[in-house]
Amino acid sequence: MTANAAPTSDRELILTRLIDAPRETLYRAWTEPELMKQWFAPLPWTTPVIETDVRPGGSSLIVMRGPDGTEFPNPGVYLEVVKNERLVFTDAYTKAWEPSEKPFFTGIITFEDEGGKTRYTARALHWTVADREAHEKMGFHEGWGQCADQLAALVAKL
Amino acid sequence: MTANAAPTSDRELILTRLIDAPRETLYRAWTEPELMKQWFAPLPWTTPVIETDVRPGGSSLIVMRGPDGTEFPNPGVYLEVVKNERLVFTDAYTKAWEPSEKPFFTGIITFEDEGGKTRYTARALHWTVADREAHEKMGFHEGWGQCADQLAALVAKL
Numbered sequence: 449m450t451a452n453a454a455p456t457s458d459r460e461l462i463l464t465r466l467i468d469a470p471r472e473t474l475y476r477a478w479t480e481p482e483l484m485k486q487w488f489a490p491l492p493w494t495t496p497v498i499e500t501d502v503r504p505g506g507s508s509l510i511v512m513r514g515p516d517g518t519e520f521p522n523p524g525v526y527l528e529v530v531k532n533e534r535l536v537f538t539d540a541y542t543k544a545w546e547p548s549e550k551p552f553f554t555g556i557i558t559f560e561d562e563g564g565k566t567r568y569t570a571r572a573l574h575w576t577v578a579d580r581e582a583h584e585k586m587g588f589h590e591g592w593g594q595c596a597d598q599l600a601a602l603v604a605k606l
Numbered sequence: 607m608t609a610n611a612a613p614t615s616d617r618e619l620i621l622t623r624l625i626d627a628p629r630e631t632l633y634r635a636w637t638e639p640e641l642m643k644q645w646f647a648p649l650p651w652t653t654p655v656i657e658t659d660v661r662p663g664g665s666s667l668i669v670m671r672g673p674d675g676t677e678f679p680n681p682g683v684y685l686e687v688v689k690n691e692r693l694v695f696t697d698a699y700t701k702a703w704e705p706s707e708k709p710f711f712t713g714i715i716t717f718e719d720e721g722g723k724t725r726y727t728a729r730a731l732h733w734t735v736a737d738r739e740a741h742e743k744m745g746f747h748e749g750w751g752q753c754a755d756q757l758a759a760l761v762a763k764l
Contacts, residue, residue: 505685538703
């Protein structure tokens with residue numbers, strides 16, 4: 449349940465879980481701000497502001513707040529949206545199609561039926577090996593792993 | 607007719623022309639490989655290979671060939687497609703959604719009705735000021751300008 453799949457390139461990080469919830473519920477938890485706020489940051493971090501315009505070219509804004517109150521805004525843009533199946537977004541643009549200060553990664557989230565549960569896979573594709581390494585050192589596996597636990601706990605209640 | 611509009615930021619280059627052809631014809635010239643090959647490189651450069659999968663997330667491949675025969679492949683991805691109105695593409699991905707070696711620019715092409723002609727505007731948005739400057743030194747205005755002349759000459763015959 450906590451195994452990480454093998455990344456397909458040295459610029460990619462990947463996390464996958466089998467979660468006991470329908471794809472539709474996981475998709476809601478990934479797109480509806482009020483649900484996202486309940487799991488999207490690894491506690492004690494929080495996400496006081498989440499805005500999602502879930503369509504290709506739509507903007508997203510996720511403000512992360514650290515334990516000391518410092519806030520980190522993360523603007524991005526959705527590149528591809530397949531309801532209940534797939535979300536692709538990137539921080540390479542702050543809105544359609546304004547280049548950000550620094551293209552860091554592209555996220556690909558997939559939800560697949562698997563034995564009555566859902567195979568949840570989150571991939572982070574970076575432009576450079578250095579950025580993949582930095583993301584890993586920032587705690588990708590621990591952070592996204594803890595968030596996946598929070599996500600699984602939330603959807604179990606929905 | 608040859609004036610350049612004011613760029614909206616120091617990371618942007620822009621070229622605009624009033625062209626005596628309908629939007630639909632200009633859009634065809636920008637999306638159909640056999641038409642693109644007739645104007646897309648500033649002669650004596652040519653484009654022996656052009657492939658276009660014109661949809662958001664679709665790939666494009668443009669191979670430019672210099673006077674000495676050296677070929678330069680330019681893979682990219684369409685981000686937004688509004689038929690006869692607007693095309694957005696970038697070299698930040700080689701295909702959906704594989705990050706390229708180097709995100710250099712995003713192109714936004716618009717076709718607007720203006721007094722029985724078409725206002726053609728090509729914008730190049732870069733991630734850094736240095737890349738905008740490099741693009742300018744590579745001959746953006748001369749190159750894209752010459753191509754716009756070639757485009758106008760082609761659509762006049764269609």
